[in-house]
Amino acid sequence: MTAALSFEGVAVRYPTSKEPVVEDLSCSLQEGERVALLGLNGSGKTTLLRSVVGLLPHDGTIEVYGTEVNPRSLGTVRAHVGFLFNVPEDQLLFPNVLDDVAFGLRRRGTDKKDASDQARDVLRQLGIADLAGRLVYDLSHGQKLRVALAGVLAAEPAVLLLDEPTAGLDPPACRQLARMLTRQRAAILVATHDLPFAEQLCSRYVVLERGRIAYNGTEVDLVRRMWGVSP
Numbered sequence: 001m002t003a004a005l006s007f008e009g010v011a012v013r014y015p016t017s018k019e020p021v022v023e024d025l026s027c028s029l030q031e032g033e034r035v036a037l038l039g040l041n042g043s044g045k046t047t048l049l050r051s052v053v054g055l056l057p058h059d060g061t062i063e064v065y066g067t068e069v070n071p072r073s074l075g076t077v078r079a080h081v082g083f084l085f086n087v088p089e090d091q092l093l094f095p096n097v098l099d100d101v102a103f104g105l106r107r108r109g110t111d112k113k114d115a116s117d118q119a120r121d122v123l124r125q126l127g128i129a130d131l132a133g134r135l136v137y138d139l140s141h142g143q144k145l146r147v148a149l150a151g152v153l154a155a156e157p158a159v160l161l162l163d164e165p166t167a168g169l170d171p172p173a174c175r176q177l178a179r180m181l182t183r184q185r186a187a188i189l190v191a192t193h194d195l196p197f198a199e200q201l202c203s204r205y206v207v208l209e210r211g212r213i214a215y216n217g218t219e220v221d222l223v224r225r226m227w228g229v230s231p
Contacts, residue, residue, distance in 0.1 A: 002066045003028040004187035005052065005159050010060035012044070012051045012211075021047040022211040025060075029159075034181070034188040036198035038223060039208035045191035046086065048208075049161045053083050064159055082157030082186070086164040088141070088148035097123075097139075097147050098132040104155035122150045125183075127176050142168040146177075153184070162190040166197050175200065195220070195229060 006028035013020040022044040029035050037045050051058040054074040062069040064077045085091050094100040098119055105115035123129045126146050136144065145168055152160065160181075166174045178200040181188060192198050198205065198220075205223050207215040215226065 001030065003063070004031045004033070004065060005029045005189060006061075006063045007048075008061040008063075010048070010051070010058055010062060012047050012056050012058045014047075014056070020211060022051070022058075022208075025211070025213060027206055027213060027216055029187045029189055031158075031187055032185055033204065034190070034202045035204045035206060036202040037189055037191040037206050037208065038193070038195070038198065039191075043208040044211040045208060046163050047211075049083065049163055049189065049191055052159075052161060053078055053081055080158045082152035082155060082160045084145075084149050084152050084160075084162045084165055086167060086191075088144040091148050091151070092136050092144060095135050095137070097134050097136060100136060100147060101150045101154050104151055108155065119150070119154050122154045123147075125180050126150055126153075127173070140168070142170070142173065145169065146173075149177075156186075158186055160184065160186045160188045160190075162188065162192075164192055164194075165190060166192065166194045195223065195227070 008026050010022060010025045011020040012022040039045050047056060050056045052062055052069060054069060064080055067073050067076055069077050092100055093103060098116060101119035101123060102115040105118055120129065120132055123132055128143065128146050131143060131147060149165060165177060174197050178197055181201055204218050205220060206213060207223060207226060215222065
């Protein structure tokens, strides 16, 4: 079976750095699998996610449903991947919330009414239907984050890359988000520091230390011990 997302011997470095941020990384996600990418600041989580959609160059092989990520394939790859940035302002393009969430659908050719209806439905699932008519710049950080996620989910990508999706959310909103994401059919790789959120959403944990995999498995208690966290 072709993996939804796979990494083989991947190394990623920034143009200004001689040393790689991610090095010799190999793992994969199967269709519909939800995996937490855990690690301290600077461990390489965001760097790895950005390399999947060509925002950073990499050595080794990254594949999305069998399509190797390279400059020639980025259009195909990005059509299958939804990416939530950890700074929502980086992907909110329109002043009005509903227009922003519907943008990906409109770009794909969905007519305006259907795109708006689908966008409203995703906002409802995220518990923020009341924001549809609001202006983006009036929103709190947590609201902007959920609006950005709604725009990603509305396009129904096959692979979801989420970078710190619970940042700025209160505990009830985190639980609601996890429940909503468990209903998604996409393979999900979520970079997070939020272990309770990861435990609610994910069935496997990949822990990065200095750009290398320190653990890849299903035992959350082992992750807790690695981090010195009590159950």
